[in-house]
Amino acid sequence: MNVSRFIGSSNFGFAQYAQEEIRRLFPGTKFRYLEPGEVFLIDVPARADEVTAALLEQEPIFLRHIQPVQHEIPLDKTADDLMRLIEFVQELRPFVAGEKVAVQARKVKAGKFAYTPFGVKDALDPILQQEQSVEPVVRGADKIISVYLSDGTCYLGISTPHENLSDWNGGMVRYRKEEEQVSRAKFKLLEAEERFNLDLSQFHNALDIGAAPGGWTSLLLERNLSVTAVDPGHMHASLLGHPNLTFLQKNAGDVKFEERAFDLLVCDMSWSPKQMSKLVAELLPAVETGGVAVITVKLMHKKPFQTVKETLQNLEPQVVLLQAKQLFHNREELTLYLMKEEL
Ligand SMILES: C[S@@+](CC[C@H](N)C(=O)[O-])C[C@H]1O[C@@H](n2cnc3c(N)ncnc32)[C@H](O)[C@@H]1O
Known part of the structure; x- marks a missing residue:
């Protein structure tokens, strides 16, 4: 078998x-x-x-991420391991010649090696470049060589970023924090954009529920959308007065909009999924057919599959689920990517 x-x-x-x-x-x-x-x-x-x-x-x-294991090499955690890895890479020509290749090395946290994962990449990249006519890259690779260093064994596999479900090492998405960044929550929407292949700039009018202090709103404004932000809390001062922002300092249960006024609804309310999905369901008529919703769902008492099911039950039949994913920047949460349906 x-x-x-x-x-x-x-x-x-x-x-x-x-x-x-x-x-x-x-x-x-x-x-x-x-x-x-x-x-x-x-x-x-x-x-x-x-x-x-x-x-x-x-x-x-x-x-979040998967890598194939096609080869296993014993490790003794000394620099000799690097020689064995170099020999392995020297045999790879038929798989990688002429391509952009990212070496993604990771190790078990507690493992003490005479070299770092970055040292592995440093040792392998020149060999790939000089001997295999490969262009070593970090992002945007055609192929990824995954190297996982565990206590006694190195697990190796070659695959495409698509097959790995993510082109980040281990699916660990590392965005650089901006100097003026309003909140870390912005990373969640940035990651959703990348993960769901969603070009936010194609939308025009967004409704952001649970918007304060405004990380998501700031990204939507950067993508040139007009944003209506709803939150009883305070938005970051740098956003107030933005010509494309309307801020309603209210509970989402106390606002009403015209039908089909928005083509994007985002919601990052840290509230019980039951209450949140009921509120969102009431606001969904304000989203046009074919419009998109990106919603963070808190996993309060674990039982995540049940939570997703119940949340969707509250939102259907107004929306169809395009994808549910726990993003790297989600903590005790996951993110739903939905499309508004014709009723
Ligand atoms: C995790 S924060 C949102 C962070 C935001 N997405 C950002 O990028 O900065 C959750 C927000 O949901 C808001 N919130 C909770 N319940 C709400 C409700 N019923 N209506 C509107 N906002 C609500 C809270 O006031 C809080 O500001």
Whole structure:
């Protein structure tokens, strides 16, 4: 029987849900933690291409990143390991020649090695460039060489960023904090834009519910949208007076808008999913058909699948779910990407 091996990553504490989603697709799959609660080996009783196709077709909510394991090299944690990795890379020509390749190296947190993951990339990039006619890159790669350094074994795999579900190392999305950044919450919407392949600048009028202090609003304004922001709290002073911003300092339950006034609704209210989805459902008539909603859902008492189901029940049939995903910048939350339906 075919068995294929992968390494999966989720946000800390959510690996069990990612595993549950994979096991639903492939019963009999076995898991072993490499990093408790977040990184795990996956042995699936199916061919690797079947697994990849199934994960792309029905992308799990909690699986942030996956890399194939096609080779395993013993490690003794000394600089000799780098020589073994270089030898491995020297054999790769048929897979990577002429392409843009990113080496993404990670290690178990507690592991003490004579070199760093960055040192692995530093050692392999010149070999790839000089001997394999490869252009080493960090982002925008055609292929990724994943290197996971665990205690006694290095797990290696070559895949495309698409197959890994993310082109960030381990799905850890690292945006640079801007000097004038209003809130860290902005990263959630930036990541949603990237993850859902959503070009925010194609929208015109956005409704931002639970907007304060204004990280999401600031991104929407940067993308040239007109924004109506609703929050009983205070918006950051740098945003007030922006010509494209209307700020209603109110509870979302106390506002009313004309039908189809917006083509985008975003909601990052840290409130119970039940209350939040009821409020959003009341405001959805203000979104035009084909318009989009991006909504953060708090996972209050875990039971995440139940929470998603109940939230969607409150929003349907006004919307269809395009994707539910726990983003790297979500903490005890996940993000729904929805489209407004004709009723
Ligand atoms: C996580 S913060 C939002 C952060 C924001 N997205 C940003 O980027 O800066 C949650 C906000 O939801 C607001 N909120 C909670 N309940 C609300 C309600 N019923 N109506 C409107 N806003 C609400 C809170 O006042 C708080 O400012």
